[in-house]
Amino acid sequence: MKAKNPSNNKTEKTFKNKTITAMARFSKLLVLGVISLVLVSASQDNSELTRGEFVSTIAKNQPDHPFLPKNHAKLSQEELYSKTANILKIRGFKVLADKDPKELMTEQEFVRVAYALSGEPPGKNLFEQKLFLKDQGVVKSADVGIATGAEGKILQFHEGEKKGESVELASPVFMNDRIKTKGNAEASFTFDDKSSLTIGENSNVRIKKHIYDPEKDLRQTVVNVAEGTVRFVVTKGKAKGSSFKVVTPTAVAGVRGTEFVVSVDKTGKTSFIGISGSIETAAILANGQLGKKSIVAKGQMVL
Numbered sequence: 424m425k426a427k428n429p430s431n432n433k434t435e436k437t438f439k440n441k442t443i444t445a446m447a448r449f450s451k452l453l454v455l456g457v458i459s460l461v462l463v464s465a466s467q468d469n470s471e472l473t474r475g476e477f478v479s480t481i482a483k484n485q486p487d488h489p490f491l492p493k494n495h496a497k498l499s500q501e502e503l504y505s506k507t508a509n510i511l512k513i514r515g516f517k518v519l520a521d522k523d524p525k526e527l528m529t530e531q532e533f534v535r536v537a538y539a540l541s542g543e544p545p546g547k548n549l550f551e552q553k554l555f556l557k558d559q560g561v562v563k564s565a566d567v568g569i570a571t572g573a574e575g576k577i578l579q580f581h582e583g584e585k586k587g588e589s590v591e592l593a594s595p596v597f598m599n600d601r602i603k604t605k606g607n608a609e610a611s612f613t614f615d616d617k618s619s620l621t622i623g624e625n626s627n628v629r630i631k632k633h634i635y636d637p638e639k640d641l642r643q644t645v646v647n648v649a650e651g652t653v654r655f656v657v658t659k660g661k662a663k664g665s666s667f668k669v670v671t672p673t674a675v676a677g678v679r680g681t682e683f684v685v686s687v688d689k690t691g692k693t694s695f696i697g698i699s700g701s702i703e704t705a706a707i708l709a710n711g712q713l714g715k716k717s718i719v720a721k722g723q724m725v726l
Contacts, residue, residue: 474532475504475524481540482507490514490540500524511536515545517638531615535637537561548636549615550598566595567633568614572621575608601629604651616642618657618667626651631670641665652686654698675713678702683719696724 472480479500482491492498492506501524508519518535528536531549538552539545541559553565570590578587582599590602596612604610604626613619615635622628631645642660644667646653657667659680669676672691676683681700687693695704697719704725706714719725 471527473525474519474522474528475500477528477533477536478504478507478519478524488540511539514539515638531637534562545638548634548641550634564595564597566597567630567635568596568612570594570596570610571613571619572609572611574610575624576605577608577610577622578603578605596630598630598633601627603627614644616644616658616660618642618644618655620646620656621654623652623654626653628653636662642667644668645670647671648685648687650687650689652684654682654684656682672707674704674706676702676704676719694724695719697721 481488482495482503485491486496490507490510492503492510495503495506498506504519504524508522511518512520516535516539518532518539522532534549534553534556537556538547541555543552543555547555550565550567553562556562557565570592573590573592573594577590579590579594579596580587580601580603581597587603588594590610596602602610602612602622604622604624607624609621609623611619611621612630614633615637620628627649628651629647629649631647632643633645634643635641639662640660641662642658642665646655646668647670649672653669655667655669655678657678657680659665660667665679667678669678669685671685671687671693673687674693674695676685676695678700681702682698683700683702684696684698685693686696695702699721701718701720703716704719705716708714717725
């Protein structure tokens with residue numbers, strides 16, 4: 424969107440350079456502080472904010488924010504929300520576009536809007552946005568998903584740590600985390616893109632990689648299954664370059680929009696079972712190269 428006057432041009436340049444100017448009357452730290460206070464207040468009141476209420480709160484506490492429409496004090500909450508969502512969209516953030524302002528704001532939307540309002544440039548994936556907000560003290564962690572089910576003894580080992588932590592409902596999961604289940608334990612995790620995995624008993628799984636960009640609908644995920652049984656429900660990333668790979672000691676599977684089960688025994692022998700959609704599998708040869716690819720369809724199993 425082209426600026427209507429030189430001052431707006433200077434404001435946009437200021438954001439790109441991540442500096443603070445009196446002209447913009449906008450402090451990145453102040454805005455993030457306001458967002459933090461909004462979040463804390465909602466938590467203390469045991470309440471949740473709608474999308475419209477969140478935007479109205481920002482407008483009340485940061486009336487001169489350049490992402491807000493001019494003379495917004497005269498607008499209704501619905502008009503303020505609509506115009507703000509459009510400004511964000513024009514500047515590269517589609518997070519509020521075509522969303523109902525009366526519905527509750529999700530945690531993912533909060534992260535994306537908080538990042539956008541901070542003045543940081545668009546084009547960052549959700550993990551990078553969370554990492555930035557974590558560094559600013561707005562969110563507690565740069566997780567890539569949460570535990571949606573936990574029964575029995577489940578341990579979570581963060582990267583570089585030898586001592587595991589117990590997994591409970593809503594425990595965050597991070598890239599390079601290793602999950603181990605003991606006995607009859609079972610754990611379920613849901614990623615930011617709504618893909619999920621359920622880890623069965625006596626399993627050893629590592630979340631090697633999970634990058635998700637909601638603006639582009641791009642998802643790149645790699646999960647290593649060293650041992651045990653895991654059921655995957657994978658959403659379909661629409662953007663070119665999206666991928667979801669499962670790697671075992673002896674095989675690799677690539678999937679898109681699929682539900683399937685992978686089982687790995689103590690020797691590394693792997694089996695894939697298709698539940699819906701199809702998956703492309705290949706054995707890992709002795710030289711480290713991939714063997715001939717095969718397709719596993721619904722109801723089929725390959726060893």
